[in-house]
Amino acid sequence: xxxxxxxxxxxSVFILASILIIILAYFTTRFLSxxxxxxxxxxxxxxxxxxxxxVDKSLVLIQLDNNFYLIFINKNGAxxxxxxxxxxxxxxxxxxxxxxxxxxxxxxxx
Numbered sequence: 227x228x229x230x231x232x233x234x235x236x237x238s239v240f241i242l243a244s245i246l247i248i249i250l251a252y253f254t255t256r257f258l259s260x261x262x263x264x265x266x267x268x269x270x271x272x273x274x275x276x277x278x279x280x281v282d283k284s285l286v287l288i289q290l291d292n293n294f295y296l297i298f299i300n301k302n303g304a305x306x307x308x309x310x311x312x313x314x315x316x317x318x319x320x321x322x323x324x325x326x327x328x329x330x331x332x333x334x335x336x
Contacts, residue, residue: 259325 274287282301287294294310
């Protein structure tokens, strides 16, 4: 083969490999997001909010049935601060948006 044909072949292989890597990355992230959301789709326990207090300290509000629990978490473990029987939330507890929702929202803006 001459030099021009070899260069065309190398560029073609590079482009095809890049496309293949992008496709594999897309399906891998899609698979991982579906697997992650199915594991976190609990019916009884809902993560309401997390408030960071420092590098390794945070307050977490969790809903279990109709009760709310305020938990302090640090590098040494977790500690229950208070059990709240009823609480009026500023925003309803909602499921975080999926990767596809975010992706199509950004894509449709352009």
